[in-house]
Amino acid sequence: MKIRAAVVREAGKLEIETLELGQPRTGEVLVKLIASGICHTDSSALYMQVPGKYPMVLGHEGVGIVEEIGPGVRDLRPGDHVIMSFPSCGCCEECLEGRPYACDQSTELFFHGIYADGDRRITDPSGEKVGALFGQGSLADHCIIAERNAVKADPEVELKALCSLACGVQTGAGAVLNKMKPTPGDAIAVFGCGAVGISAIMAAKLAGCGTIIGVDAVPSRLELSLECGATHVINGRECPDIAGEIKRLTGGKGVHFALEASGAxxxxxxxxxxxxxxxxxxxxxxLSGPVELDATMLFVGPCISFAGTVEGASNPQFFIPKLVQFYKEGRLPVDKLANYYSFEEVHRAFEDSKNGSAIKPIILFD
Ligand SMILES: NC(=O)c1ccc[n+]([C@@H]2O[C@H](COP(=O)([O-])OP(=O)(O)OC[C@H]3O[C@@H](n4cnc5c(N)ncnc54)[C@H](O)[C@@H]3O)[C@@H](O)[C@H]2O)c1
Ligand SMILES: [Zn+2]
Ligand SMILES: [Zn+2]
Incomplete structure (x- = not known):
């Protein structure tokens, strides 16, 4: 079928093109997009700052309605609402042990535009194959996705509100709920109050954290952080000693947990x-560059652990429905992060994400 999709062929240039989308293969479904969020990683892929293979259709925070199912699809049917999340192979040791975010093939499946069989599903009029970011390519009116990466959504909840659960919110909320697992009363600091950081703040409130400190340089983001659960905020550009201020806010002790989501x-x-x-x-x-650390002073004496994680250490089939439930209960108000755009306004959406005027731009499809 013919689709309209936002494609990158050279760094920084995004064009809406008419392309040919194939049939869903075994274990895959064809989805009509309702909306797609734009995540920082889409911007990185636009500027070819990820280990990608191009041309590629961007978009990896899609929500939509299943239109057609391929052979062997077990749980999804035409008409189902789905939230599309990150891909994983399903058969490596990490996937089999329930850690799909650490899949052995994540680099290829996230950034090379291929599906688990190593092939692409989209072709351009010259016959060249076009990849789909995260095995999704959701900045298009239709896309194909593996059933294992599509989470059935509660039909009672308006789909467009749920895009950001697929990546940005899953990353921030998951880092807190799945990786840190704070106990009520714990103190946390979140560096960078974008979509990832503010969803971490929402999750910290949900988990009952006591002191929740947001650090950013944009006053409107600091205000929104306070609205979403932060008990204190620090303007990182104005404060000469952020660590000292955090210690002061925690009775000289410091925070039990911290999240770095600024990239600085x-x-x-x-x-x-x-x-x-x-x-x-x-x-x-x-991070936008290397960091020099006095590792002995920072880690050994204070017995501090420093970890990294992908997609909030989550298993989307379990974690996204939980996030939807929190949203329904008003405890994860992700619609406070959203700014909506038509597909024709996709360039402005990327621009607003870059200049900081939109936290979570969401493209709506007709
Ligand atoms: N690990 C993963 O799985 C995963 C998934 C999604 C996003 N990410 C990454 O997480 C990061 C955050 O994503 P996002 O979408 O929230 O990005 P974002 O750009 O919306 O948010 C970053 C925030 O950091 C703030 N900031 C930047 N430099 C600062 C400084 N020097 N002092 C104070 N504040 C500063 C910005 O004002 C902004 O509010 C990005 O690097 C993104 O690529 C990782
Ligand atoms: Zn795997
Ligand atoms: Zn993302």
Whole structure:
């Protein structure tokens, strides 16, 4: 079938093209898109800052309605609402042990535009194959996705509100709920209050954290952080000693947990110096450069752990329905992060994401 899709062929250039989408193969479904979020990783793929293979259709936070199912699809039927998440092979050791976010093939499946059989599903008019970011390519009116990466959504909830659960929110909320697992009363600092950071703040509130500190440089994002659960905020550009301020806010002790979601290398030593003894700091951002650390001073004496994780260490088939339930209960108000655009406005949506005026741009399809 013919589709309209946002394709990257050269760095920084996104064009809406008419392309040919094949049939869903074994274990795959064809989805009519209702909406797709734009995540920081789409911008990185647009500028070819990921280990990608091009041309590629962007988009990996799609929600839509199943139109057709391929052979062997077990749980999805035409008409089902789905939230599409990150791909995983399903048969490596990590996948079999329930850690699909650490799949052995994640680099290829996330960034090379291929599906688990190594092939692509889209062709352009010249016959060249076109990849789909995250085995999804959701910046298009239709896409094909493996059933294992599509989570059936509660039909009572308006789909367009749920896009960001697929990646950004899953990453931030999952880093807190799946990786840190705070106990009520624990203190946490979140560096970078974008879609990932603010969803971590929402999750910290949900988990009953006591002191929740948001660090950013944009006043409107700090205000929104307070609205979403932060008990304190720090303007990282104005504060000369962020770690000292965190210690002050926690009675001199520091935070039990910290999340780095800003991408700014300079914040990492500040984050680690603001930890309480035996604390856990988690890095999810793609830092814009290397960091120099006095590792002995920062880790050994204070007994601090520093970890990284992908997609909030989550298994989307279990975790996304939980996030939908939290959203329904008003405990994960992700619609506060959303700005909506038509497909024709996709360039402006990327621009607004880059200049910081939109936290979670969402493209709506007719
Ligand atoms: N590990 C994963 O699986 C995964 C998944 C999704 C996104 N990410 C990454 O997580 C990061 C956050 O994603 P996002 O979509 O929330 O991005 P974003 O750009 O919306 O948010 C980053 C925030 O950090 C703030 N910031 C940047 N530099 C700062 C500084 N020096 N001082 C204070 N604040 C500063 C910005 O103002 C912004 O609010 C990105 O690097 C993204 O690529 C990782
Ligand atoms: Zn795998
Ligand atoms: Zn993403």
């Amino acid at each position: 290398p300079a914040l990492v030593p500040q984050m680690l110096a603001g930890m309480r003894k035996e604390g856990l700091a988690v890095l999810v951002s793609f």
